[in-house]
Amino acid sequence: MSLLMPLARLDRAENAVHDGLLPLTLPEDGLDWALADLPRSPDENAAVRDHMQDDPLHLLYPDRVVDRARFFVERFRGKVLYAVKANPSPAVLRLAWLGGVRAFDVASIREVRLVRAVLPRAVLYFMHPVKSRPAIREAYGLGVRAFAFDGPDELAKIMEETGGARDLSLFLRMSRDSGAAAYDLSGKFGAAPAQVPALLGAARPFAARLGLCFHLGSQCMDPLSYARALSEVAALIDRAGVPVDALDVGGGFPVTYPGMTPPPLEAYLDAISRTAEAVGLRDMPLLCEPGRALVAQAGSVLARVEMRRGRALYLNDGTYGSLFDAGQPAWPFPVTLKPSDGRAVLCDEEPFELFGPTCDSLDHMKGPFYLPSCVREGDLIRFAHLGAYGQAMQTRFNGFYSDTLVAVGP
Ligand SMILES: Cc1ncc(COP(=O)(O)O)c(C=O)c1O
Structure with a gap:
């Protein structure tokens, strides 16, 4: 069966795929489907012989994407969004899908269009906290229902450009510097903790689902950073007194590079599950957005x-x-x-x-x-x-x- 459905068939029911309301359907010829638009070589020597000319040659090892995606889907206690920015190749998107990923973190309208074209049934989360008005409008028209914001202006923009939609998942991005990441992502986006209660309160009346999200920085070397962030978020939610329906712990999961050997990924996912239990977030739906660690x-x-x-x-x-x-x-x-x-x-x-x-x-x-x-x-x-x-x-x-x-x- 082809997964490439006409866009016209996109409706909210499609988004139910990931929530387990519709069966997940894998094409029988999975790899052929995923790699349809790529040249394939049995090994690296053949790839060099047949495809390398004057420019560098990029190689993709498809089974590794599927394996990593499966790992996250099976081990993370919540919904896994693949952060498309890490590698937006259509083949990679389809391989992540083969590994069980049904939701995608997109940062731009081009990423929205791309994922919609490649995987029409994917659930899209538009998690960039500062979007253009046309991007919000088009994304909503393309079935995107989840949007991030980190201030009142962006919240107003989202509400205006979706025509005051009542079916939105609104995620408040909080600023959070783990101090343990190779790339700090806290300098540009994110509401300060002191602003969080008021912003949650402001968004609650408009949100079908209200979420909090953060990103600890890319290549985060310490699993306890996630534990600490979860504890602080739990306290913040308590203080805010505003019901929160979902918590997105972002990306940041690391891989090994020379001189940078992080603890195994299991330690990160365990720290997240254990802390969620310990701080009263056991029933809180969790999401994560791995980019680097998945591909x-x-x-x-x-x-x-x-x-x-x-x-x-x-x-x-x-x-x-x-x-x-x-x-x-x-x-x-x-x-x-x-x-x-x-x-x-x-x-x-x-x-x-x-x-x-x-x-x-x-x-x-x-x-x-x-x-x-x-x-x-x-x-x-x-x-x-x-x-x-x-x-x-x-x-x-x-x-x-x-x-x-x-x-x-x-
Ligand atoms: C909002 C958001 N989610 C997810 C990611 C992916 O992060 P990583 O590749 O570190 O997993 C990024 C990276 O910049 C991001 O900005």
Whole structure:
């Protein structure tokens, strides 16, 4: 059965899928369906041989998306929203669906349109706290019923642009800095705790469902940050005296990068369940919005060495491409050498710094990246764990980019 239904059939009943009111239907030929618009190669060598030209090559390992999605769906005690921004490839969206994810956190109207086109039955949560009026209007018309806000202006905008709708799930985004995340996301959005009671009170009369949400920052290294946030939110809800129907703990679940080894994901999900019980939120419907942790390990990029100058390598991918995080936050992604001629690598590793292809001096990844000392022009370097915020981040600056994504595997 095809999951691609005409948009006209979208109505509120579609949103009931995730709430267990309608059966989940997986297509029998799941992988073929998910990967319909991607080239496929049985292994990496075949992908390079058949698809790598002058630009970097993006690789997707489909089973890893399905596995991670299943893990979250089975282990998180609530609803799992995939944060589309981490990797909006249609194949990834469908793979997450195959893994049981039925709800998606979208940040822009383009993401709304994309998910609607790829997965018409998906439930969409428009969780960006500052949206344009046309975006709200169009999203509502496309069946989106869940919206985030972090102040009275955005709340008013949502109500006006949906025509005073009575069927909305309104999520108040609170500001919350875990202090334990590689990327702090608290500086820009989120109501201060002191404003929360008044904002909950203001939204309650308009909300069919009123929720609170927060984001502890991306790559959050401490499961107890979620526990602490839940305790504080429970106290805040008590103080506010306004009934709250749902709590969204955001994304932020980490993956392992060199030098950053977080506790296992189970520790995060357990901390959330245990704390919810302990602080009186046992019956509170929970949601989470993993991006990175769901897809990071499902992708890598192969970049070519265009020039070697001592311990500096000039590549055809960089910080304006899919290696943004290797630049300013200077994450040392796991790298391995793939010699161009298949020669045996019989040399020791040395630290290298890397430069991307654009003319900008910011296109620099200081690393250090440990690579065999005999690396040379023409060799490929594989950057792993780039399924999240990799290809999704690339620009077209200076004409350097790659749209080639190949699914690798049987
Ligand atoms: C609202 C929201 N939800 C979810 C995510 C995904 O976060 P992560 O990739 O850290 O899981 C982000 C990331 O910026 C976000 O802003």
